Amino acid sequence: MPANTSLADTSPADTSPADLYRHSLRLLLDKNIPAWVDLWAEDGILEFPFAPQGWPGRLEGKEAIAAYMRRYPDHIDLHDIPDLRIHQTTESDVIVVEMRAVGRLVETEGPFDMTYIAVVTVRDGLISSYRDYWNPLAVQEPGVDFTASGTR
Structure with missing residues (x-):
């Protein structure tokens, strides 16, 4: 059964896929990309199954x-993940995530408000597969080019 979840009180010691995912979001909010x-x-x-032409569709390997x-x-x-729902699947190592992330686009100072669905697989306490179903049209603003920077 899906449950509303919070990012509060997550720690790296939590190893369930849902706990690991919540911890990963906390790290993104803290801008701790190495962690x-x-x-x-x-x-x-x-x-990124919906990546437009010229954007990466698949990244292989941690590096x-x-x-x-x-x-x-x-x-x-x-700035925040105001909406987060994590759904457990029949496979104990796979979760489906619905979330909304908000903040700002640094280059233009414009708002960032994106809804995602992700299918995440965890193996041995680490993320092994992440399919990120996001809408690239939401960030394709004139003058914003995420392809050259290595991020969307």
Whole structure:
């Protein structure tokens, strides 16, 4: 059964997929990208099924994910995750996440308000697969180019 969840009181010691995911969001809000990357398996895969042409659709390996996310805070100043629902699947290592993230686009000072659905697989306490179903049209504003920076 889906449950509303909070980011409060998460810690790296929590190893359930839901707890690990909540902890990962706390790290993104804290702009601690190195610690966020540390939550990934060495052979982790990050996929963007709706990525527009010229944007990465699949990143393979922790190193590629780290390079992609390195400058994330330079482009998106994430302020809050006001809506978060984590659904457990019949596979104990897979969760489906519905969430909304808000903040601002650093370059334009414009608002950032994105709704996501993600399918996340955790193996041995680390993220091994993350399919991020986000809407790239929501951030395609004139003068904003996330492709050159390595992040969306």
